[in-house]
Amino acid sequence: MNVGVVGATGYSGVELYRLLANHPEVEMCNVYSSSLDKVAYTEIFPHLQEISGEQINAINAEEMKKELDVVFLATPSGISKELVPELTGSKAKVIDLSGDLRLKTPGEYEKWYGKNPASAALLDNAVYGLSEWNQQAIKKADVVANPGCYPTASLLGLAPLVNSEEIKSQSVIIDAKSGLSGAGKKASLTSSFAESQENFRIYKVHQHQHIPEIEQQLQWWSGKKEKITFSTHLVPMTRGIMATMYVELLKDWNTESLQDYYQSIYESSPFVRVRKKGSFPSTRDVYGSNYCDIAVELDERTNRVTIVSVIDNLLKGAAGQAVQNMNLMFGLEETTGLTQFPIYP
Amino acid sequence: MNVGVVGATGYSGVELYRLLANHPEVEMCNVYSSSLDKVAYTEIFPHLQEISGEQINAINAEEMKKELDVVFLATPSGISKELVPELTGSKAKVIDLSGDLRLKTPGEYEKWYGKNPASAALLDNAVYGLSEWNQQAIKKADVVANPGCYPTASLLGLAPLVNSEEIKSQSVIIDAKSGLSGAGKKASLTSSFAESQENFRIYKVHQHQHIPEIEQQLQWWSGKKEKITFSTHLVPMTRGIMATMYVELLKDWNTESLQDYYQSIYESSPFVRVRKKGSFPSTRDVYGSNYCDIAVELDERTNRVTIVSVIDNLLKGAAGQAVQNMNLMFGLEETTGLTQFPIYP
Amino acid sequence: MNVGVVGATGYSGVELYRLLANHPEVEMCNVYSSSLDKVAYTEIFPHLQEISGEQINAINAEEMKKELDVVFLATPSGISKELVPELTGSKAKVIDLSGDLRLKTPGEYEKWYGKNPASAALLDNAVYGLSEWNQQAIKKADVVANPGCYPTASLLGLAPLVNSEEIKSQSVIIDAKSGLSGAGKKASLTSSFAESQENFRIYKVHQHQHIPEIEQQLQWWSGKKEKITFSTHLVPMTRGIMATMYVELLKDWNTESLQDYYQSIYESSPFVRVRKKGSFPSTRDVYGSNYCDIAVELDERTNRVTIVSVIDNLLKGAAGQAVQNMNLMFGLEETTGLTQFPIYP
Amino acid sequence: MNVGVVGATGYSGVELYRLLANHPEVEMCNVYSSSLDKVAYTEIFPHLQEISGEQINAINAEEMKKELDVVFLATPSGISKELVPELTGSKAKVIDLSGDLRLKTPGEYEKWYGKNPASAALLDNAVYGLSEWNQQAIKKADVVANPGCYPTASLLGLAPLVNSEEIKSQSVIIDAKSGLSGAGKKASLTSSFAESQENFRIYKVHQHQHIPEIEQQLQWWSGKKEKITFSTHLVPMTRGIMATMYVELLKDWNTESLQDYYQSIYESSPFVRVRKKGSFPSTRDVYGSNYCDIAVELDERTNRVTIVSVIDNLLKGAAGQAVQNMNLMFGLEETTGLTQFPIYP
The missing domain is CATH 3.30.360.10 (Dihydrodipicolinate Reductase; domain 2)
Structure with missing residues (x-):
């Protein structure tokens, strides 16, 4: 599988990268940013030196649609409701970690987020990704709204x-x-x-x-x-x-x-x-x-x-559950790439 | 005023010392311990070097009764119910920071602390020292049960x-x-x-x-x-x-x-x-x-x-409220010695 | 004494306020900011609620010269070299906590700070305020360059x-x-x-x-x-x-x-x-x-x-040593207002 | 490979367990303690619930010699100099994380550790396991003295x-x-x-x-x-x-x-x-x-x-380098089981 992480310079983004780069079914993990282009990922994250050869690229929906099987959106609220419509109609499934697609009632989004909501069609299409309780719908979903922490x-x-x-x-x-x-x-x-x-x-x-x-x-x-x-x-x-x-x-x-x-x-x-x-x-x-x-x-x-x-x-509350949902969407074992033990102490 | 702190090597004890040694109405502040005798206080607390000349002494109820106007008990639960009876009948008032004298029903103490309670007479005599809400009783008290944090x-x-x-x-x-x-x-x-x-x-x-x-x-x-x-x-x-x-x-x-x-x-x-x-x-x-x-x-x-x-x-939840109660018991302004600003950041 | 703190919204500034508001020889402590004017000090620092009635004012050199005995500059580097010349020639002594007046060689300042240095006259006039080792000069100084931490x-x-x-x-x-x-x-x-x-x-x-x-x-x-x-x-x-x-x-x-x-x-x-x-x-x-x-x-x-x-x-490395220098400059006991015990734990 | 961790209740011990239980060449990872016997490992470490089925056993050199390919000693100093001689002469190789076998001069050990040193023969036989600089010797070693942090x-x-x-x-x-x-x-x-x-x-x-x-x-x-x-x-x-x-x-x-x-x-x-x-x-x-x-x-x-x-x-300074040394001793790729990314943030 080829995957992409949008918002890869944030904490959820780099945690997604950590999980996906080590995921046995993932071949390629592209990283995208809304503010950077053609910058080595290790410039931003020195802890990835000699680990990551990735380059951060600007968001390019056309390229994503062609190359990627799944796009993770680890962006602030307000961005994915623009980007997701550009990605639909392709093979690329979307897992959205922002809050944009979680509330089914546009008015509620407006009230609590103070921003314009996504379109009703998009909200209808997005499946709430609480992995343990919505498995059947997640498995068939094209767009998953990953739950908040x-x-x-x-x-x-x-x-x-x-x-x-x-x-x-x-x-x-x-x-x-x-x-x-x-x-x-x-x-x-x-x-x-x-x-x-x-x-x-x-x-x-x-x-x-x-x-x-x-x-x-x-x-x-x-x-x-x-x-x-x-x-x-x-x-x-x-x-x-x-x-x-x-x-x-x-x-x-x-x-x-x-x-x-x-x-x-x-x-x-x-x-x-x-x-x-x-x-x-x-x-x-x-x-x-x-x-x-x-x-x-x-x-x-x-x-x-x-x-x-x-x-x-950052894991079950963001990147981890997102990968768990990816596993469900692609018919993989739910735990694939997610068997890290807790770090203690 | 001459005061004494029993349990002076603990956190509430040394915080009491900090407040009392700087209290304008306190002349002498003795420090006592149940485990140490004749040890320089600075041996235990190097941060008091060149500040404190005190020596930690073993608990001596007779001496306390003669010399002290008020004794603070910053001891673990189980000790003050023995010590307070020895101190009563003297000029020394007692402010007990342990939990021993707070519960009026002996059975409740036994149930929650898992230890033998103080005598009913002692419990009756102890005034609950929530300074803001029990001022009249505190002002007349010989023994104050300082509230928990x-x-x-x-x-x-x-x-x-x-x-x-x-x-x-x-x-x-x-x-x-x-x-x-x-x-x-x-x-x-x-x-x-x-x-x-x-x-x-x-x-x-x-x-x-x-x-x-x-x-x-x-x-x-x-x-x-x-x-x-x-x-x-x-x-x-x-x-x-x-x-x-x-x-x-x-x-x-x-x-x-x-x-x-x-x-x-x-x-x-x-x-x-x-x-x-x-x-x-x-x-x-x-x-x-x-x-x-x-x-x-x-x-x-x-x-x-x-x-x-x-x-x-350690202050309003222990040593600070204890000094506030001392002020009330001795007819001083409630804020005497307690005007430290919060430390920020 | 009437004193003023410029840069009172920073950490050294608010620590100066804590010391000066409790200093027995200080009657009035004004607070100034380069970015705020006519704002209650407690708006910025809720921990001072019911403690401080001060209002933050814009910097006003004329007023300072008239009203204040000493002005503390707790400003970023680059500001005091402008402000100090405006204050000199008045009764107001200056204690500068920024790095602007510490280096006697203008070229060194330029090299290490990457900014234009203060005038040679101003640098000459400023006394390096390492309290323990420069007491005689500090006592006679109009302008003290408070040492770095x-x-x-x-x-x-x-x-x-x-x-x-x-x-x-x-x-x-x-x-x-x-x-x-x-x-x-x-x-x-x-x-x-x-x-x-x-x-x-x-x-x-x-x-x-x-x-x-x-x-x-x-x-x-x-x-x-x-x-x-x-x-x-x-x-x-x-x-x-x-x-x-x-x-x-x-x-x-x-x-x-x-x-x-x-x-x-x-x-x-x-x-x-x-x-x-x-x-x-x-x-x-x-x-x-x-x-x-x-x-x-x-x-x-x-x-x-x-x-x-x-x-x-923030104390011996900034606000505390500044007050110590004020004490020296005004013939007070060196420890006035500075006898706080270390907070432990 | 079958491996054992002695001192498995300590921080290096449980970190060894984390690495070894996920190591692709390790089939069985026994855990031993000098103070516990027949206690579920999850009793001590609730973070391993549903992960570890191991039982902590008392140290049993005979059993180790029979069953294990390598024994890790994550014990305080003073223990392994007794245990290692009991294990030698078997197929079980030893990686000692305590300081007992690092200093070649018995007198130096006595001087700095204040304990009796291991026998000269044992010290001679132990190879200092600084993986990057002693690879040839480590590869042939029966006993490795894992370096200090x-x-x-x-x-x-x-x-x-x-x-x-x-x-x-x-x-x-x-x-x-x-x-x-x-x-x-x-x-x-x-x-x-x-x-x-x-x-x-x-x-x-x-x-x-x-x-x-x-x-x-x-x-x-x-x-x-x-x-x-x-x-x-x-x-x-x-x-x-x-x-x-x-x-x-x-x-x-x-x-x-x-x-x-x-x-x-x-x-x-x-x-x-x-x-x-x-x-x-x-x-x-x-x-x-x-x-x-x-x-x-x-x-x-x-x-x-x-x-x-x-x-x-706990990794390159203890458990990680120990596993790296195990890889070298058994002819495995040096990085086997050690490719975890740094956790950030």
């Missing part, structure tokens, strides 16, 4: 209970924490070391653009409008997301029965690992890997359930 | 709404995050750098000993039994606590009216600062200071309220 | 041996390490958290503009041209500098005699602390304080001497 | 100039910096997060046990006794070593000729990457990989050469 961690943790309609309506609270790489590779005072180190911050309270993405999926599963309370925090670390979630149940469960249920649901999902009683995941447990580790525990005193879900935001 | 951050954030009975019963969820110094000065694998750095962890889920402390105070305020859901996380930083709290209200409020209400409640509290709309505190905003910064915002989509409260766990 | 740590460590001509010519090697706040408060990819965390970097190898500053002072002391080898590294921390220095001696010393000599030299310097045998300083030992901690030890196997010197780059 | 970084940087006798005798100064994982997986106050974060420390000044290891190798190359000055520092990060080295040359070189020379020397070494003029490596450039990145630059003002060398201490 927070939605991936949150939805994998909520899915078993929401799908079986066990959760009390409107009871979902998600307290999410992320490392700084989620903000992307950029110069900003807020993301600077001196402002971030030895600091724990809350941001975009009640306003994060991942709120409608999570709610849309919850509604697909439960059939009911769901409003969540969702908070996002910045942790002084580079990679990793933890979503700590609080829900109320409609029926009686205990911790063991919850864990057994989660384990049965995710038995055949190679990247979701459910913890046993008394064990909770840390972000380090999945660092550098495509795993999502989940714990679920009943608070017997309040009868609420606490669900903890961790991912590496 | 998580309870301080949480209770200061919840107090205005709980006191006025605005919160729906059983709706309080506290998602708390702390830096590593909260675990104390000790050798442990869990607290080691390599295990903690670039890692975000959840611990003691539904089992933290600060749960009954918070619930006891909520009940005092509301007159009703309150069960909270409480989660604690470790952030890869040394100092700082953030409590993100979710509550449901009984009546209609909006963000402005909530903020106005909080501002009016804390108008005369020099260490509690309430944020204006759209501004949220970070732990760095209070680093090295005795402030507690609070933001409150209605989630209009779900009608839940998010309350954010930050403190420096 | 690396030169302060390096020169305080080298001074005793260089002044007594004990060091073999051209043998000085300085391997210096700094936290990220040294780069200033700015948005830059290099300074971003994700690029800096879990990373140790070397930069400006053989090219740092502090090289001629150190060499100039060494020459003043030894009377001989000195060329040093000087390397600078970035440590993933916010504050702190360590200079590890390697020198060859002309005569026989041992570790004890070296330490005794250093201790005798710095006996009356309240901010320089010399370590005893076997003890070496860490940057944390001086965090948040104006101390410079020094250790010196002979490597008996190679007969070279290793000198270790640590400072907080 | 600091020596690997230092020697790879010094080798080209020392081997060609270009360096002025006794002129080598090595200023080395390491992340905290180098101290191993253990509970110690010094390694705790609160003591390490936002702190830069120097330790074991002139006394590190890697000094004689480096000097021994320099002497093998140059034929002359070499005494180096060697300083070690702790950086608040988990992985990574940088050695900044200062040497004086006997003949005239310039930066380009030095870089060309280094590039020619390491042309066929797949894991050593030499930087071009103006580019210097950071520890992040090799994080999680087996690379050693080197820059060399003449300081034209002093005629000294600065050499910068970075490695990941």
